[in-house]
Amino acid sequence: MKTKQFLLVLTTLFITFCNVLAQIDEKDPFEEMNRRYEAKMDKMHQDYENKMKQMEAEYAAHIKEMNEAFEKYLGQNFTEVEQKKEVEKPKEAPKPIDQPVYKPIKISDPKKDLAPIPAPITPKIALSEAPAYSIAPIVQQPEESDNFKQNISVDFFETEVSLNIDSRMKSLSLASVSPDNFANYWKEFTKTYYQVYIESMMDFAAQANLNDWGIYQLINKTSKTLYTSSNNQELWKWAMLNQAGYQAKIGYNGNTVCLMLPFIQEVYEKPYYYINGYNYYLIDNKLGKKNLYTYEENFGGATKAIDLHLPYALNLSNSKTIVKKTTLPNESSPLELHMNKSNMLFLASFPQTNNKVYLEAAMSGTVKDELYDYIRPRIKDMSETEAVSYLLKYLHNSFQYKTDRDQFGKEKMFFPDEIFYYPYSDCEDRTVLFTRLVGDLIGLDAVALTYFSHMAAAVSFSQPVEGYNFVVGDKNYTICDPTYINAPIGSVMPEYKDYTPIAIKINNNSQMNNIWQMIAQSIEANNKGNIFINNRTIAENGKYIVSGWYDSDIQIGDKNFSSHNGTRDLWFATFDNKGDMEWFLPVNCSNFGFTQAFNVGKKGNVYALINYAGAISISNRRICQSEQSAHLILGISNRAQTILHENIDFEAPEGKKLAFYGKFRPDGTKVDLVSFPTDKVRFDSKITVDSQNDIVVRGIVGEIEGLTKDVPITLTTSTYSTEDQLESFIDDYKTQSFNKHMVPLFAALKILSQNGGSFSGINVRNLINKNNPSFPKNNPGIYESLLRMQFVVNKGGVVKIETYKGKKISLDAMNIENNANMQIVNTSATSYKLNFLNGVQVGKAFIWFDLNSISLDKTGDMVFDYDDDHTKKNFKIEDILD
Numbered sequence: 001m002k003t004k005q006f007l008l009v010l011t012t013l014f015i016t017f018c019n020v021l022a023q024i025d026e027k028d029p030f031e032e033m034n035r036r037y038e039a040k041m042d043k044m045h046q047d048y049e050n051k052m053k054q055m056e057a058e059y060a061a062h063i064k065e066m067n068e069a070f071e072k073y074l075g076q077n078f079t080e081v082e083q084k085k086e087v088e089k090p091k092e093a094p095k096p097i098d099q100p101v102y103k104p105i106k107i108s109d110p111k112k113d114l115a116p117i118p119a120p121i122t123p124k125i126a127l128s129e130a131p132a133y134s135i136a137p138i139v140q141q142p143e144e145s146d147n148f149k150q151n152i153s154v155d156f157f158e159t160e161v162s163l164n165i166d167s168r169m170k171s172l173s174l175a176s177v178s179p180d181n182f183a184n185y186w187k188e189f190t191k192t193y194y195q196v197y198i199e200s201m202m203d204f205a206a207q208a209n210l211n212d213w214g215i216y217q218l219i220n221k222t223s224k225t226l227y228t229s230s231n232n233q234e235l236w237k238w239a240m241l242n243q244a245g246y247q248a249k250i251g252y253n254g255n256t257v258c259l260m261l262p263f264i265q266e267v268y269e270k271p272y273y274y275i276n277g278y279n280y281y282l283i284d285n286k287l288g289k290k291n292l293y294t295y296e297e298n299f300g301g302a303t304k305a306i307d308l309h310l311p312y313a314l315n316l317s318n319s320k321t322i323v324k325k326t327t328l329p330n331e332s333s334p335l336e337l338h339m340n341k342s343n344m345l346f347l348a349s350f351p352q353t354n355n356k357v358y359l360e361a362a363m364s365g366t367v368k369d370e371l372y373d374y375i376r377p378r379i380k381d382m383s384e385t386e387a388v389s390y391l392l393k394y395l396h397n398s399f400q401y402k403t404d405r406d407q408f409g410k411e412k413m414f415f416p417d418e419i420f421y422y423p424y425s426d427c428e429d430r431t432v433l434f435t436r437l438v439g440d441l442i443g444l445d446a447v448a449l450t451y452f453s454h455m456a457a458a459v460s461f462s463q464p465v466e467g468y469n470f471v472v473g474d475k476n477y478t479i480c481d482p483t484y485i486n487a488p489i490g491s492v493m494p495e496y497k498d499y500t501p502i503a504i505k506i507n508n509n510s511q512m513n514n515i516w517q518m519i520a521q522s523i524e525a526n527n528k529g530n531i532f533i534n535n536r537t538i539a540e541n542g543k544y545i546v547s548g549w550y551d552s553d554i555q556i557g558d559k560n561f562s563s564h565n566g567t568r569d570l571w572f573a574t575f576d577n578k579g580d581m582e583w584f585l586p587v588n589c590s591n592f593g594f595t596q597a598f599n600v601g602k603k604g605n606v607y608a609l610i611n612y613a614g615a616i617s618i619s620n621r622r623i624c625q626s627e628q629s630a631h632l633i634l635g636i637s638n639r640a641q642t643i644l645h646e647n648i649d650f651e652a653p654e655g656k657k658l659a660f661y662g663k664f665r666p667d668g669t670k671v672d673l674v675s676f677p678t679d680k681v682r683f684d685s686k687i688t689v690d691s692q693n694d695i696v697v698r699g700i701v702g703e704i705e706g707l708t709k710d711v712p713i714t715l716t717t718s719t720y721s722t723e724d725q726l727e728s729f730i731d732d733y734k735t736q737s738f739n740k741h742m743v744p745l746f747a748a749l750k751i752l753s754q755n756g757g758s759f760s761g762i763n764v765r766n767l768i769n770k771n772n773p774s775f776p777k778n779n780p781g782i783y784e785s786l787l788r789m790q791f792v793v794n795k796g797g798v799v800k801i802e803t804y805k806g807k808k809i810s811l812d813a814m815n816i817e818n819n820a821n822m823q824i825v826n827t828s829a830t831s832y833k834l835n836f837l838n839g840v841q842v843g844k845a846f847i848w849f850d851l852n853s854i855s856l857d858k859t860g861d862m863v864f865d866y867d868d869d870h871t872k873k874n875f876k877i878e879d880i881l882d
Contacts, residue, residue: 055658059676066300067190074183078293081251081273089268089352089411099401102487145193154222157345159319163222164200166192174231177255179293182235189239197222198244203682207863209312209870216241216261216306217349230286231257242299246306249280251294253287260294262305268352269410278305283351303690308353310361310415313368313871316342324420328374329393335374337367337420347415355413355455358432359448359506363416365871368440373847376441384461385489387442388480392489395430395482402426427483428455434482439508443517446508447472449479449501454493456481458503462514468492472503473542473577507538515579519544522581523573527554529819531571532838535598535608543582543638544575545600547608549593551795556584564588564617568796570595572606572636583640590614592707592755592796594823596631596685596699604638609687609697611704611797618642629707633664633687633697644668650675650701658701663694675701680828705753705824707797722759723766725751730771736830739860741877744771746858749832753824758793761786761804779881785811798823798837812880814851815841830858842866 150167153160169192175181201222205215219240223233234250234257241248241261249260251273260273260280271289272281276296319342325334343364363371379387402424404412414422414429416436435446435457445460449470458470458477465478467490481487520533523546530552537545551568554561563569570587587593591614598608610616610632615625623645624632635644646668650658660675671694678700685699729747738746744767751757764786768775776783788804799822803809806818820839827833834854841848842864849867856862860877 055676059674062674063301067186070299071183071186071190073297074186074295075180077295077297078179078252079295080291080293081275082291083287083289084272084274084279086269086271087266099483099485100493101485102491142193142195145196148193149196152222152225154218154225156218156221157316157319157342157349159316159342161204161218162200163197163204165197165222165226166194168192169194169197169236170226172232172236173229174235174257177231177252177257182250185235186239189236190243194240194243197240199682201244206683207315207872208317209315209872211308211310211312212246212304212306213308213310213350214346215244216246217346219244231255234259242302245302245304247278247298247302247304249275249294249298251292253290253292256286258282258287258292259284263351263353264305264307265309265353265357267308270351281351303696308350308357310357311869313362313365313867313869314340314343314346315365315872316340316346317874319343322421326371326420327398328378329390329397335370337370339367339417339421340364343417344421347418350415352411352413355428355448355450355504356506358413358415358428359435359504361415361432362869362871363436365869365873367417367420368869368871369847372441373844375437376847379441384442384444384463385465388438388444388459388461388489391434391437391441392480392482392487395434396485396487399430400424401483430482431455431457434480435506438480439506439513443514445475445477445513445515446480446506447477448504448506450504451496451499451501454483454496456483456492456501459489466490468497470501470503472505475577477503505542515544515575515577518579519546519575522579523548523556527556530554532821534595534837537598537600539574539600539604540602541604542577543604544577544579545572545604545606546575547572547595547598547606549595549798550586557581559584561586564590567614568592568594568798570610572608572640574604574606574638574640585618585636585640587634588617590616592798594704594707594797596703597687597697599688601689601693605643605689606636606638607644607687607689607695608634608636609685609699610634611685611699611707613707629701629704631660631699631701633662633695635666635695644695646670648673648697648699656702659698660701661698663696666693666695682827703825704797705826706755706757706794706799722751722763726759726763726767727771730767736858738830738858739877741881742856742858742860745856745877746832749824749826749834749856752792752794752799753826755794755796758791760791761789764789782811782881785809789816794824801839813842813844815843815848827855832856 145166148166148168149164152163152165154163155161169189172185172188172192174185201215201218204210205218208214210218219237223236227233227236238248238250238259247262251258251260261283262278262280267281270281270283272279273292273294274280275294280294319340322339322341322344324337324339326337327334379390382390399419400423403426404410407422407424414425414432416433419425419429419433431448435448438444438446438457438459447458447470449456449458456479458472458479460475460477464476467488468479469490470477470479478490479492480489481491481493484491484493516536523531523533527550531548531550531554533546533548535547539545547570549568549570550561551563551566553563561569567589569589570593571584572587573584574582576582587610589612591612593610593612593616596609596611598606600606611629612632613626613629615622616632617623623642624630624647626647626649628649630650631648633644633646633648635642637643644664644666646664648660648662650660657678658675659678660673662673663671665671683698685703687695687697690696726744726747729750730743733743733746748759751759768783768786788807788809789801790804791802793800801816801818801820801822803816803818808818809816817839821837822840823835823837825833825835832855834856836851836853840851842851843849849871852865852867852870854862854864862875862877864873864875865871866873
């Protein structure tokens with residue numbers, strides 16, 4: 001009887017419990033949603049783990065096959081190669097020993113004495129080869145490498161750099177000089193976890209904005225830290241450069257081993273060897289004038305030559321600061337410039353190369369900020385000719401003149417910073433600085449003019465200016481000589497007035513460029529807030545190429561376009577060198593898409609890496625489709641015709657990322673495609689066209705947070721709110737040793753990382769008042785600005801900021817416009833990167849720069865990246881918050 005009663009009670013309880021669950025399901029639909037979501041995620045994770053094991057095995061086999069093939073090749077393919085004589089930098093006559101001075105002509109009878117203004121002439125144009133390089137395969141550090149990881153300190157031009165190596169590398173040694181021993185060295189090298197060094201080296205290079213020459217020098221300095229033997233240093237550099245993707249070679253003569261490097265640009269005053277169609281230069285000439293033995297073919301993973309271009313501002317820290325002074329026009333006191341000694345030592349290490357490298361090089365961030373902060377307020381109300389005259393006066397009178405031969409005993413052209421560092425400068429150095437200032441501060445295009453013994457500049461003004469004029473690429477330029485003391489705009493030195501110079505075009509891709517501003521205005525006309533510019537560049541043929549997206553109805557010229565299903569459509573357009581639109585091509589996306597990388601080929605063809613989900617159509621023709629996040633490599637001809645569409649479809653579950661590298665022929669034929677899982681995002685997506693006209697791409701599946709994913713509901717309640725979710729994330733981060741100021745910021749970013757994730761100024765106010773009531777008192781300006789963020793929402797991977805009444809928000813030294821857009825990249829479990837797409841600037845008073853990104857770490861470290869040259873500034877969050 002008791003048993004029957006017990007069973008009856010148990011049955012009743014079970015039925016009651018089931019009814020309760022049913023009621024919960026009825027009242028709380030989030031419970032069932034969570035169960036389905038978790039089941040789906042469990043299956044995806046299991047499928048992912050299985051697939052990842054297979055991909056890792058395939059990738060490891062791919063690398064092993066390349067290494068073994070190269071080892072076998074090295075042992076039997078060395079032949080003798082003749083050394084070529086080093087090339088001197090072209091010069092036809094000595095430069096003036098003394099700086100020329102302009103002497104105005106006294107005119108008694110203007111009609112009789114004044115010579116007629118010459119008609120514009122068309123100089124020859126020096127077209128330097130555009131950087132045509134491939135992208136190195138991505139290096140993945142094996143998990144088991146931690147057992148051998150060792151930290152070392154490397155002196156990089158008086159900046160101490162902390163790097164990691166496999167400790168076994170210290171015992172690598174060349175037994176004797178012979179091809180067989182080179183092959184054996186390669187075999188032993190590839191048994192180590194060389195990826196440990198490459199990862200730490202590339203991390204530092206990215207942080208410091210080093211170019212290829214900087215990466216070579218970092219490897220070079222590391223070799224000297226590890227080995228005393230010159231041959232061991234050369235072998236280690238050679239092997240490491242190849243594994244990092246560079247086509248370095250070794251050669252030998254007798255018992256001497258030499259490293260040889262290929263460059264995209266021509267290099268002067270270095271002996272070289274012509275190997276398999278390319279020049280390979282001896283950087284450290286230990287051989288004298290001797291032939292050597294080397295090989296022809298390249299390692300399969302090496303795809304790049306060294307590019308000497310320096311487009312980004314150097315960011316070497318912990319170095320000695322040297323103060324130099326410069327006096328601006330009409331000023332009694334000189335301006336102090338704080339120069340980084342490591343920067344200057346690094347710049348001095350460059351081999352001499354073609355003029356375009358110096359003319360397009362970035363200025364260091366500190367020097368630029370201090371100099372521009374000083375000049376810009378002084379010229380802000382001037383006309384174009386008045387502002388250029390001010391800069392000419394500065395160059396004419398503030399720098400001591402001396403030729404390179406007198407100062408250095410050889411030719412040495414300066415990078416922009418170096419004119420302030422060294423006591424003397426000549427005509428080339430002044431032209432480098434002048435053209436940089438004209439482009440950055442006034443927004444005018446400038447070209448360099450080379451005469452038989454002189455260099456000057458010419459500027460394209462918006463209105464005709466009297467004087468000597470030149471036509472370059474259908475645009476009119478007026479000579480402006482920064483060396484000819486007191487010479488006004490349009491004046492040419494008498495000895496050069498009958499000489500036709502060579503014009504060197506300078507890529508002025510600055511936002512200040514007047515044509516870029518005109519292009520932006522023409523696109524946004526009548527479309528403000530509905531169309532956005534994402535990428536822009538100048539093609540080799542002088543055309544302006546632009547891409548972006550729109551999410552509403554827009555009008556371009558006399559045509560109307562509507563976004564597909566109200567999502568986000570992409571677009572590409574080209575403009576001629578006067579800023580007039582040639583064509584506009586919409587790319588329709590059934591779901592959300594975004595152009596992650598963008599480049600232009602030699603003929604003006606446009607290539608893009610598009611991250612998307614759903615279907616993509618062009619001119620009503622569907623070209624690809626994917627249910628999950630995928631990548632499309634899209635090629636568009638200079639006549640707006642689709643010439644390439646290759647789909648890259650890898651699946652990664654939520655919170656997981658895949659790195660991939662691919663190479664394709666112009667017709668879409670796949671040459672190579674490798675991928676592997678990664679726990680960190682260590683690089684930006686990139687697409688380029690190499691010297692063989694192949695399209696090379698690297699990217700990250702899952703890089704864009706929220707492209708397709710929905711907000712995860714972690715609180716199983718029908719009363720879910722953003723504030724509850726934020727508090728849940730805050731509590732979680734508090735247990736993970738995060739900087740206290742970073743905790744709420746990371747929690748907010750986690751919400752915004754998901755498609756549909758959002759919060760409002762009211763949410764911010766409520767959370768601050770509850771969790772940090774002293775914040776409004778200690779940080780009143782920031783608190784008030786945060787409240788003015790009326791609504792922040794992630795829509796398909798792009799986070800839009802809507803401000804109160806559409807007014808601009810000032811947040812410390814940062815301005816945020818209404819409808820500003822950004823993307824969130826979860827670079828690791830403890831770091832985020834915010835990529836700002838438009839509408840956010842940093843600066844003060846008259847000086848404002850577009851903010852590119854902010855990198856955030858759980859420790860409170862922050863890196864601000866701004867302006868076209870990617871100037872970087874490091875902060876602690878405590879520097880901003882009290």
